Amino acid sequence: MDAFSSPSSGSSSQPSTEAFMGQLKVQLAQAHAEEFLETIRGKCFDKCITKPGTSLSGSESSCISRCVDRYIEATGIISRALFSSPF
Known part of the structure; x- marks a missing residue:
């Protein structure tokens, strides 16, 4: 079973939404870090x-x-301001 196989689907090749989102989050985090x-x-x-x-x-x-x-400190300040403001 690969990272995209649904545990309940057995041999189905359809990716589970949860696995796909997890993979996407990892890729986005890696791209952001780079x-x-x-x-x-x-x-x-x-x-x-x-x-x-x-x-x-x-x-x-x-x-x-x-x-x-x-730079790290400034990025933290900006992130906190962005994520704490109500949208």
Whole structure:
């Protein structure tokens, strides 16, 4: 039985709605995480890395760390505001 087979359907090839929604949620979460990391990489790299090389300097490393922390914090604030407001 694959992820889309309904337990009660036996050999039926019709996906269950519940399994499909679960699979969709996983894929959306993965896509969101990839986009989030790509955005952080782009923004923080552009801001913090002035002379790309084989390793990060101490100031570049600190800048990257602060940039990522602030981006995560800002994303959390925006998410809480969006999901707590009545629609």
